[in-house]
Amino acid sequence: MKNLLGALVLFLAFSMNASAQEKFRKVDEKVEAKTNLEALSQVIQLDAKLSQDLIGLFEYKYRTLNENLSAERKAELTRIIELKLRATLTPDQMLSIEKKEGLLKKLTN
Incomplete structure (x- = not known):
């Protein structure tokens, strides 16, 4: 009976962990970086440098957030x-970014 209960607990723990990992969505860092740069350039x-x-x-x-x-x-990353x-x-330039509502948050988060 103890073995059955232990197996059930382990099964539930692994299935919860697996479902939590499925909710995480990786992004293409090059596409997202270009989007951030375009928003900043506006x-x-x-x-060029x-x-x-x-x-x-x-x-x-974005590479770090994909982890x-x-x-x-x-x-800490933000x-x-x-x-x-x-x-x-x-x-x-920072003052201009801060004046644009939500831009700094978009660039840092």
Whole structure:
């Protein structure tokens, strides 16, 4: 009886884990990075070098998000992406991004 109960518990645990993993959806990082860059280019002027750097940053973001991170790791990734954006862009460019409602959140999350 104990073996049957143990087997049932293990079965339920694995089936719950499998269904939780099915809900996670991976994205194509190159497509999503290009979408982020297009949204950003509508607000600020980007040169070729800056565009290339930002595409790399956004691809990194989506490649990392495709790893199905915990909430804490996602929050840390958001913070890191925002810090890298602030380090890459000028204060005036960041001000323009912050004025556009929801853009900074889209770029960092």
